[in-house]
Amino acid sequence: MNIPFEFADRLEIPLIVAPMFLVSNPTMAIAACRAGVIGSYPAHSTRTREIFEEWLIETQNALAQADDAGEQPAPYAVNLVVHPSNARMEGDLELVIKHKVPIVLTSKGAPDDVFNMIHGYGGVAFHDVASARHAEKAVEAGADALIAVAGGAGGHCGTINPFALVSEIKQVTDKPIILAGGLTNGQDLLAAEAMGASMSYMGTRFIATEESLAPKEYCDSLIEGKATDIFLSAALDGAPANWYAPSLVKAGIDLDELAVTRPGNIVTSDGQSKQRYKGIWSAGHGIGATREVVPVQDLCEELISEYQAARTNLRQQLG
Ligand SMILES: Cc1cc2nc3c(=O)[nH]c(=O)nc-3n(C[C@H](O)[C@H](O)[C@H](O)COP(=O)(O)O)c2cc1C
Incomplete structure (x- = not known):
């Protein structure tokens, strides 16, 4: 070292x-x-x-x-x-x-x-x-x-x-x-x-x-995750962050829409924006090791x- x-x-x-x-x-x-x-x-x-x-x-x-x-x-x-x-x-x-x-x-x-x-x-x-x-x-x-x-x-x-x-x-x-x-x-x-x-x-x-x-559901769900489940977006809170895609989908967020949404403007599948969600989880590309x-x-x-x-x-x- x-x-x-x-x-x-x-x-x-x-x-x-x-x-x-x-x-x-x-x-x-x-x-x-x-x-x-x-x-x-x-x-x-x-x-x-x-x-x-x-x-x-x-x-x-x-x-x-x-x-x-x-x-x-x-x-x-x-x-x-x-x-x-x-x-x-x-x-x-x-x-x-x-x-x-x-x-x-x-x-x-x-x-x-x-x-x-x-x-x-x-x-x-x-x-x-x-x-x-x-x-x-x-x-x-x-x-x-x-x-x-x-x-x-x-x-x-x-x-x-x-x-x-x-x-x-x-x-x-x-x-x-x-x-x-x-x-x-x-x-x-x-x-x-x-x-x-x-x-x-x-x-x-x-x-x-x-x-x-981290809640049990968060920990347990990471066990299923792979690097391809990680979604990079600045739309949720204005700065680029990596999110666990299944948690975004579960919260009603359309990933195609999210991909083209401007920083800070979180979107839902029904077009309602700027709502803060519970149960949206972050993880990095190393998720597969869990x-x-x-x-x-x-x-x-x-x-x-x-x-x-x-x-x-x-x-x-x-x-
Ligand atoms: C759920 C979560 C919350 C985080 N919160 C913070 C934070 O409050 N402050 C900070 O400096 N970094 C935060 N980070 C970033 C970590 O400190 C660190 O840079 C990152 O996890 C390293 O990458 P890795 O997750 O691939 O190991 C957070 C990361 C995760 C996964």
């Missing part, structure tokens, strides 16, 4: 379990960290600032206990939308600073004062980017690493092929890269390292876990042994 951060020796594999709105929570993050994988959740998954603080305290207490028991858990991370459109940004940032969140996964704008504040208490900030231009701006603003969100990622995604994206980012900066989009197993983590990434993100692979907040609902710890252990086996195999192949 080539991870230029102090926490590197606490990681079993170069992986961050990605923050997922209404899916990740402290229980998931704690289980991942205790397995030697960075766990995370978005601040905006909590309804209020008070609940966000409860989540932070729960996470820190559990990890401190694990530390006291000699476990050496991985650090945890919190996703913060650092854009003026996020009305809670200031309050959530205050809590991040107060509780000295070790890793902050920032998304949307890249304001340098936010990065300065995170560095001020000793935290590190990894910023979401979907192009080399985004990466340049984030580095100028002071981001410590870049999360390269490639095409095929779950949630709000990039659209660029991961090889092309990593290689263009490497042309503009030598900051560490965390690759996101479609990674599902230990071999993928090693492949990302071979491409020049320091670490990787996995989101979709962790939706169907026992600890996740075979059953498993505990986070088991999934992490599977990924660790796959990663180790992949390294051994590659060494043998290279002689």
